[in-house]
Amino acid sequence: MVSLLQEIDTEHEDMVHHASLDFYGLLLATCSSDGSVRIFHSRKNNKALAELKGHQGPVWQVAWAHPKFGNILASCSYDRKVIIWKSTTPRDWTKIFEYSNHDSSVNSVDFAPPEYGLVLACASSDGSISVLTCNTEYGVWDAKKIPNAHTIGVNAISWCPSQAPDPAFDQRVTSRNAAVKRLVSGGCDNLVKVWRDDNDRWIEEHRLEAHSDWVRDVAWAPSIGLPRLQIASASQDRHVIIWSSNADLSQWTSSVLHTFDDAVWSISWSTTGNVLAVTGGDNNVSLWKENSEGQWIRINYESGIAIQSKQPHNLHNPQQQPQQPSNIPMSSDSEHSSNLSNSNLSNSQLSN
């Protein structure tokens, strides 16, 4: 299911804390406690193309901007700084902006969906969240701070995917509403908070309480347009919780994905928002997938290769599942479903 493309020896002098591929999957950026960010070619295990030095402490996380803004990378560090790098060629990087208005370690950075422009959110241990907006025309960065976002510190931040929910029957130009920017953050107060941009002011829309220890990572699932939204949060309390909401984001319901053996601190959604990768203090990487009944099933992941789960109750994995007519969400019209058998299709044909 998952094939190993490349193994890259980063040769960092110290521990790596984050590794991220760019949009095209061509360049890999890694950041480490040695204070550097390294850029690699993702398909060749050669030496680093570039080493970006500018931080004076461990670099916790890197984030790539959408390629429509150019090759832009943001890194955040223990030294309280956020640095934004830009490259012309993969070997040639320059620092285009340095943000040092946090009073403590900056733990997480995330670029907003490209529809909002070049916008970066930073989460810091000083308890605040910064939203940096770039005026791409002039290259000027504007910072907005959410003070006291989380008591003690903010550990993770993630953007809501931009939704342009075209109202089905409302094509009038006057009702064109600008997409609402939303953020989700997780902090040391064991909370996950959803923030909404309201006339250039970030207001706390929801506070999601379920974790019993620090929230280490949050990730808002990318949306392909389905009217549901999901947030995953990983915590020191060894739980990963999936928060789901309907399209209008009025109500969030939580379900525990799994209780892990150790603290979980890194989660990531696939593009289509249906596979979640999780890792934590036990250094095991696991992939999780939601089946059509809404249950989360672990896809075993051994020695780098994910294989089908052998557990009996996990047998029905969505993509291998026979296409039973009952699984196809039919419209309410019973007449139509009864027509199914008439259309020269037997179950055996369907299930192949």
Next chain:
Amino acid sequence: MPPTETLRAGSGSGERSGGNSEQTYIIRQSNKCYEHRDSQATAMSVNYSGQWVLLAGRGYLALQRLGQDDGTLRRHERQSKYEVSVAEFAICPSRREYCAIATSQNIDIVRWGPAEPHYENSLRGHTRTVTDIDWHSKNPNLLVSCSIDTFSHIWDLRDPRKPALSLNAVCMSGATQVGFNRVSGNLLAAAHDGDLRIWDIRKGSCPTHYITAHLNRVHGINWSHRRETCLATASQDGTVKYFDVCNPRRAEKIITTLSPVWRARYTPIGNGLVSIVVPHLGRGENSLLLWSNSKQTDPICSFVGHTDVILDFAWRPNHENFTEIELVTWSRDRTLRVWKIDDTMLKLCEPSPDEDEEGDSPRYETELNELRALTPPEFMHTLQPRPMIAASLPIAATLEPGTINLPMARSPSFGGVYARREETHIARSLTDQPTCSLQHEFSLLNTNMPHVDVDMLCAIKRYACFKICAADHTIILQVTFPTSYPSPNVPPDFQFCQGTTLSSDVSSVLIKVLRTNALQRVKKSRSCLEQCLRALVAAMKKRVTAVAGAGADRSQLLLQSPRLEGALSSALHDACIPFPRTSGVHFNAIGMLTTFAQVMSTKRLTLRQHQAITPRTLSAINGSGLLGNVMATKTQRDPNASFYLQERMIACKRLQGKQRVMRQINGTTPVVHVYDASQLLHINREMAREFTLDKRDIAETCRRNAEICRKHGRSDLLPIWLLAELIATPHVPHESMSSELLFYMDPFKKSLLESLIMHYASAGDIQIAVLLACLFDKCPAALKDVMDVNSCPRLPAQLHSQLSPYHTVLPLDFKSSSQARATSGNLQQLKQLRSNSWSDSLDCLDFKLVQTDAYACSLIRRAKMPLFDQFKRAYADVLFGWQLLSKRALILKHTLHTPPPAQGVEFVTECSGCAKPKRTPKCEPCKRPVLFCILCCLPVRGAANACISCGHGGHMQHMMQWFERHDVCATGCGCSCLQRTSELLALIS
């Protein structure tokens, strides 16, 4: 081994006092220098008499004689494979031959006999390396030790088997420094990382105070020799802070240097403090600096001579001259140097009288004088300003006769200090003539001022004391009135005393406020006290709120422990920073997964039995590291070197299996794995490239796509394409007519198709969902092809299809538009059939008619189109990531055209009937056209243009014709439209 030292003493002792005008402080070289070339001593201590210096290293102990007969060196081998982490001579005279030497987890008590060192006891109780030892200054039997195991043990040498008292700091970080209070001996400070814990040994269950002192590890603690509750700390973060444990929230004063400070100790006499600064990376000046306690900006004196890091220093009482002391330093350059701090230098430490500092000088001066008069010379080197007041220990069995059990003064400033101050003032006032006007002023003083408590008013001593509480801060203000007060330009003297909770910069501002107010009044020989007090309260409120404004957010936080609160106020503490990730996962936009995982050897270190899971904070790592061996490892973290490597190296040493761990370190060079997980997400680049969306024969296209799926091993998709093929095959009764129209109206097929698409979309197989949605979607461009195929002769047959039971045909509500007219009659028929099936807003007639066509010729219902367009855009993004740009364009062609939100200048016309802005040529509610051409006066439906300035405009053609020959507006409004418009446009852009 013979003593190898060469005496550079005489040569180097010349003083180069700061004649250099640029140098604001004195530079002084050592008075004596002893070299120990072969010595690797890590610890040094000066004995009680000041005659001997102990140098302790891994394999030996050496005593160096100081004083007249220089050169005597006693050297003794000792059996130990560990470094000596600390060695301390006892400071009580009754145990003057004793010293405590800590190696690894044990402490040896050594008595220096005439010939050999005699090992008296071994104190065993710590489980990890002992980091510091301190002797009790009153009770000769007591000493305290602290260790990496986080415990501080107090030992009574009469019962050396176990600690007399164990102080358990429940925290992750080990204790690095410990110190008994020099005045009472009841308080004890231990440093854990950047925090201080203050214990009262009469109450050993929990610390009495927590002080979040520094941002980084504390390297040195030193209690004041005079003030019971005051101590100074030196830290890695490059600061020396003076704290009063009664007010642990903030430092009273701060000395800031650029490099980490290794030690800071009060001078036993005078008002100074000596600090060792460790230069970065071992380069730079190895500065030993003398500071005045009242001036933190510049040092008083710099002692130069050492060429490497100074490891430790100690005071050596000078028995010949009690006004000066000597400093003994031991450095990594293997020289022992002695420096003299004489009277002149100590005088410089005293605050200058015109400075608005706390000005302890007269007090201390007199105090010292008293002491010198009172105490026999032997007492001087015990450095006790008030030796008669010694507090007893509850665990001390042998109390010295005559000791008074002094309860810990809550505010020492009111105890001894003021009393003494009074005495000096009595002395002064006896000589001076007190004027009665001061008495008068005091009697007139309103003692009910808000925020002000009058503590003392004494006209005879010409002295008043106030306690001012405002804005959460307290000021203890002492006002001294000169004898000539209130004659012009003789303002009273203001001082903030012990107990003031303001930072020094705010204090200085407030003092300034007081002085200016006082000066204003006394210029006219008026009394000023009350006005000054009121001004002070006002200024204090203003100032404090201004200062606190920035930090106000934080002060609202409710935190459980002072430690956390302190951490926040100091804003950077590892306790708030999550434990670093040792593994991670990340999906990119096209389904590639990066993972890494690395074993962190320190984790094993920090994980003790009670920690089953990974610690949550970064401080877990820092705390486990030990400074320990100064000789071998750098004390300073190299910014380029490993953040954890230091800890790892120590880990190696500690976990005896050195090789095993070393190998592990080599094995854990971080490796990042890059996976292609796109299959898991059911998206495949190759398939995306090969899939076709040829609409000329959809059934054939389905077969071809099925073949592609088979080729790429997605046989689960084969039935779907078969199903799609069946959907694409027309099942119309009148096969001969083969109407496209009827084909697109099959309700069953629509529902089936929608269900299929929705199923795959929710299962995450966006590729197949989008392909189905695109294949059965008719984009307007594709429609033209249909038109070409369907030739005109079929038209009547299509009209016939109006009989379709699903649609009500309404009589002619055909809305004509130039665009619609251009298309064939076939389309018009469609519109006629369909246009009423949904609520049409005619405001965007032109645009919508085109869309209507799209809906009509599609198996996808209109309600689902926006959703499916979202799928298509999401898939298009993936294609973009794969750099399949033409495929992406093809998919995007199947999305409805939603115009991007207008930016910049936009034409809006206002309807004359309802006065609402309209973007369309006609106002639907009023049923009237909104824009009339100013030239032909007819309504404008098509292209229009208007002047931005005056707003007049009309048909594009007419405007062009008009402005070919004219510059001004056709209405005669006088606006020079062309010029103004271009100006405005330039302004906007």
